[in-house]
Amino acid sequence: MALDARAFTAFESAAHDRIAGRYAEHFAPLTGLALGSLLDAVRVAAGRRVLDVATGPGVAAAAALGRGAAVTGVDVSPAMVALAQQAHPGVEFRLGDVVALPFRDGSFDAVLCNFGLGHFPEPEEALTECVRVLAPGGSLAFSWWDQPVRQRVQGLFRETIAELGVPPHPDVPQGHDTFRFSAPEAFAALLRGAGLRDVTVTEHRTVHAMPDVEALWRAGMGGMAITASAIAIQDEATQARAREVLARRAEAHRGPQGLEIPISYFIGTGQKT
Template sequence: MMILSPAELSSSEAERLRAFERQGHDALAKSYHAFFAAVTALATDPLFDDVHLHRGTRLLDVASGPGALTAEAANRGARSVGVDLSPRMIELAQRLYPTIEYREADVEHLPFPDHTFDAVVCAFGLGHFPRPELAVAECVRTLSPGGRIAFSWWGDPSRQRIQGIFRDAIAEIGVSAPLDVPQGHNVFRYSNSGEFLQLLDGAGLTEVKVTEHAATYFVPDTETLWRGGLGSLVLTGAVIRKQDQATQGLIRTAFERCASVYKSADGLNLPIAFKIGSGQRPT
């Protein structure tokens, strides 16, 4: 299912994916915050380390979601701003962290002058961007000379088992993505370190590197994982929700079997793998 290609999307395909992502994250903002924000927080410290965050750093958090990373940067003394495509995510972030600045914005058209920031970070937004080369170039535009940028993205689903369990279950049943779910965009393109390095090199960055990170995330039971995943994973969740009840039941049965591998006496211990790609704008 979901055969994917790294080829650049047309303008109309890019806009279709952008609208799908905006609507999907609007619909899931609260449930994403309740379940998945804690998973994405695993990348916070490595992202900050790679951009050399310190007191006074002017930092832009792209695809800021519910806003926790932006707020944590401010807690550490940075002058941080968050932007997100989803207005509901921005509303939620502003409510959760009322003293932090958040703006609704598309990553290809950031509302800031050239050289505004010392650092740009993006936690797990990269694979959602319709045209990642344009997105990275626009982020670099806002960086001061010598500024640093860092993106996190997931490892292969075989090693990132929250998404992986769902995708394995879908593949086992053999369902296809419905026609109204955008196709032709490779969500896991940057799970490949070579592709990730090529993206950053192509943006004209120096000191480019991609580092591997692994962790284990605890979920108390499969029901929590099922509900949390469907309430957080926009594309994968849409594929499941748009099936009929009988097919959803088959996917759930396969999901339970795939998840059982990670059961312990207390719950599920799920392997999480992600990468961080980083670089510096030339001085």
Template sequence: MSPAELSSNEAERLRAFERRGHDSLATSYHEFFAGVTALAINSILNEVHLHHGSRLLDVASGPGALTAEAANRGASAIGVDLSAGMVKLARRLYPTIEYHEADVEHLPFPDDAFDAVVCAFGLGHFPKPETAVAECVRTLSPGGRIAFSWWDDPSRQRIQGIFRESIAEIGVAALPDVPEGHNVFRFSNSGELLRLLEGAGLTGVRVVEHAATYIVPDIETLWCGGLGSLVLTGAVVTRQDQATQKLIRAAFERRASMYKSADGLNLPIAFKIGSGQRPT
């Protein structure tokens, strides 16, 4: 058993937490965090060698921007997401594109249905990532390509990092909804991401690291945007009493102020993209 593998009951508990959280935050996530995740879109599509006519599946498609960009480039693109709220939002934003509510472990598509499968920042939310990737590979045609992005370590991915460090400083308890064995940063380690993809039988596997800067106008925008986008991290903060929330906010403001510039907060953003090919 993998160190990160959860029991069936634990996996369902995490899945339900993720579904509820993304349902409730779909709109605020789109308004703030979609701009951050969009930094990876071009690189993800390049990794799967997208071309006109490619059949592409976007897993954990969220508000739908990656699926829509693939369609704009001439692909036959479909998005799936666990969250009904995210699917509803994506359909409203991109009404000409097909989006489905589905669990990554049970995709509603036949074998060999796609030339490319992509996933932008879903891995750390999956209760059983090995099962999830195997299911994605099942839907991939021989010779097809897969690309999954995930965040780098919080020390280099500062939106999550500032929140996480502030929470740790105050020392609040973990959420009971999230199983102790689930490590959201497991695939921030390039070796773990490589092993995941190689273990799914993919060839030519590689992990490429990316870095960028994202500008947020001020600390209040970052605070509200993060709480409205980061399902797990935000819940840790919002479930505390008012006194504890104020302590976290003070620690947060101190850390965030380090990134102030004339333009706002210049926040380092770092992520990895793991890719590979299904053998022919």
């Protein structure tokens, strides 16, 4: 089925508008796991002009600002942009779609995207735009999740949905593969296809500690706009069953201090000629 890119972007924007505050509180600690490696990959430092694409609540942009860079963040969700502006006044935030960035050619020394790639319905066009706004010799770094069998927050929720037989949210346009780039070969091919050189894709694995199932539930429901929408639209009884199934499955990751959730992701980098 051909994907309606505009409809998909509109769904994503509206969904992230609804969850913006919860995302910042409960899911940003997960995406923050990649920040050090992501910024290091493009040598974010004082004086560097940095664009943070799909900035969300602005966590990556703020981290780049903390290293002394001149930072701009852009996101398709108005609520996310408003939240980021309030939280990080030292960064310039703009509303915009990754396939039509509101910047001139060569405006930035580095382009970042922290876990936005799988939300782009037109990834090739998105990468072309990101490369366009890079200055010659500039660097790009994108992070994206590994498969759910190793990225267990996503995995636990998807397995819960499958066990209950919960259908996708009816308003989610079909035909998008969230995990298309959860394979290093496909990720690298995307970067090379955009004309980048010295492309690398590195795997990162860690464990994210959560005190209990409630924290896991809040992270998933507050951060995974597409996956969680299948549960969020259900009645209270079905949502309660989903929590029970999630709790049972999460016991596999029980540790001395609570839940110890395996997390795996990739960082892909490249340089503009």
